[in-house]
Amino acid sequence: MTGRRFILAVDQSTSATKALLFDDEAKPVHRVTIEHKQYYPGPGLVEHDSAEILAKTREAIARVVTEATTSDDRVEALAITNQRETVLAWDIETGEPVGRAMVWQDERGTPLCDELRAAGHDPDVHDRTGLLLDTYFSASKVAWLLKNNPDAARRLAAGTLAVGTVDAWLIWNLTGRQVFATDFTNACRTLLFNVHTLKWDPALLKLFGVTGVRLPEVRSSDASFGSAQIPEIGGSIPIVGVCGDSHAALFGQGAFDAGECKATFGTGSSVMLNIGRKPLTPPPGVVLSIGWGADGAVEYVFEGNIHSTGDTVRWVRDNLGLFSDYDEAEKRAAALDDTGGVYVIPAFNGLGAPHWAHGIRASIVGLSRASGADHIVRAALESIAYQIDDLIGRMKENKSVTMRNLRVDGGPTRNRFLMQFLSDIIRSPVHVASIEEISAKGVALFAGLSTGLYRDRAHLRDLAVFAESFEPEIETKKRDKLVGGWAAALKTVLSSASGHE
Missing domain, CATH: 3.30.420.40 (ATPase, nucleotide binding domain)
Structure with a gap:
């Protein structure tokens, strides 16, 4: 009997993590959905637990594979799509999260954005990023973290503070801390990435006061991102394909x-x-x-x-x-x-x-x-x-x-x-x-x-x-x-x- 071939797609959204198997006709044949907790520690503050997101992602992957495949089947690749703008920080040496993930809805960066806008920086930021100077995007949240979290400031000084979007956090952990990377679609929603040079922009890093953070390598959306180690299924799956959710929907x-x-x-x-x-x-x-x-x-x-x-x-x-x-x-x-x-x-x-x-x-x-x-x-x-x-x-x-x-x-x-x-x-x-x-x-x-x-x-x-x-x-x-x-x-x-x- 010839086994079936699948692509396993993880959709890590604001409210839940989904894992789906797509067949050779691009049809979903099985799905697993696991919700995660929302944290609202104060007015305008919205957070997720970074460790919980990782754990729920591992669980969803393991369940969808064990529930819907046999030993004759082959999962060709693991692809990741995710909520955009949400930003996480962790120690690149120990893997320890620094604070919770700050969700795209979080407004703690508003004062900084207002200050930069009043100082006339909006046109330059727009020219470099294509975006508006708004707390909706990641940069002002990272700046807030460095200013208000002593642990983050200490790790920044030590050169071990990594910052990334949800996809980068998942890739780094799933690959056994071997690959620290993101894709163009996630990078371009941070207010730190230049959409013309296709690189992290030193001028923007300086403007937001986040120079010195460890940022992921930026790759194409169809690139290889290493190999996910999934002990629950007794093996590994190549990570191929990473894309922010709205962009992935356009392609889909x-x-x-x-x-x-x-x-x-x-x-x-x-x-x-x-x-x-x-x-x-x-x-x-x-x-x-x-x-x-x-x-x-x-x-x-x-x-x-x-x-x-x-x-x-x-x-x-x-x-x-x-x-x-x-x-x-x-x-x-x-x-x-x-x-x-x-x-x-x-x-x-x-x-x-x-x-x-x-x-x-x-x-x-x-x-x-x-x-x-x-x-x-x-x-x-x-x-x-x-x-x-x-x-x-x-x-x-x-x-x-x-x-x-x-x-x-x-x-x-x-x-x-x-x-x-x-x-x-x-x-x-x-x-x-x-x-x-x-x-x-x-x-x-x-x-x-x-x-x-x-x-x-x-x-x-x-x-x-x-x-x-x-x-x-x-x-x-x-x-x-x-x-x-x-x-x-x-x-x-x-x-x-x-x-x-």
Whole structure:
């Protein structure tokens, strides 16, 4: 009997660690999910236990292999995708973590970012990194650690303080402390990496006061990262393929070429547009990132993050009590012709890309005596499409790249009303992913290409399967009227914001 060949993908996310086996048709055949604890030691502080993340990753790997493979099967490679911007510190000689991991949501770096912005450093940082000077990214968190943790400062002075993103921590430990490396996609989200020179930037290290920390070697997303020692399965697995989660999702969606775009829906939404092999200047409110490094080349993306999409609909359910489950919300929204002029502006934590308005509150605009609960439900769903359209519209201001279509993934994509409305508003086809774990699939594709399990990108296109596709249906005049109403409602709310930038 001939054994099966698999790629094992680890998806280490904000809330849990998943391990999945993908077969030679890039289909998931088994998955294991293990949650980890969230720590909130103070206002604006969000942490994870570095040792727990490593232990849960080892457990997930061992379980998925022992539960779903036989001695005849072969796991060709282990690929890793992970939450981005979250940063960890440890002693490179002893392996001891220095404090907990500081999660991407953590805001302790805000004072430093405000100080640097006030001093006029934002344009230079943006030119070097493609990013905004914001605590969302890793650099200010590392600076805070060095200033506030005496143990970190002591190890820095001794030259043993290692700093890295989640992937680097996992690789270093899984390889028996033999490989200290990360990939382009994770490095480029730290505010310490120059997306033009493709190196750690000495000027940025000095600016943030983190010169002297030990940083990982940066490799391509499809590179080899050593061999993972897994005693629980009695052997080792080559680590091939490492990629940040949003970037892996873009690749997993088959968006290999310039002009192909994806949106991941969750609490908020990440929108990425492949712009090709040149680092084009991003329009205001949009950032430039490295999409991935593969086949000896680097490809770039425009990216924007929206704060509240799925969270908006959850708020209408949980706080307003206007529906009990998401299927009901879809049916009630679809039963109406429109919202009756009602618009929900979901600025529960301000507005993200492309507006970056921090000093405003969420609002419901356009209520009348004729408005009912169903109008608010529909308006909440529609707000997701309008925000995506605002962001894509801003990306389109750079005429060097033309968006071809939008590929979507995440829980809200199961709402057919929303997907059709999204297609109508952005005036583009919308293709819904067939599996939920699209980031894991994306990094598995990198590994499969490198190991020969998958032939080439043309082969991957043949393997790509969409659950459903939607085409624009409404007339342009009607679409423009709806978008105009949203823009007017948004302007009303923004005009009241002292913090709008």
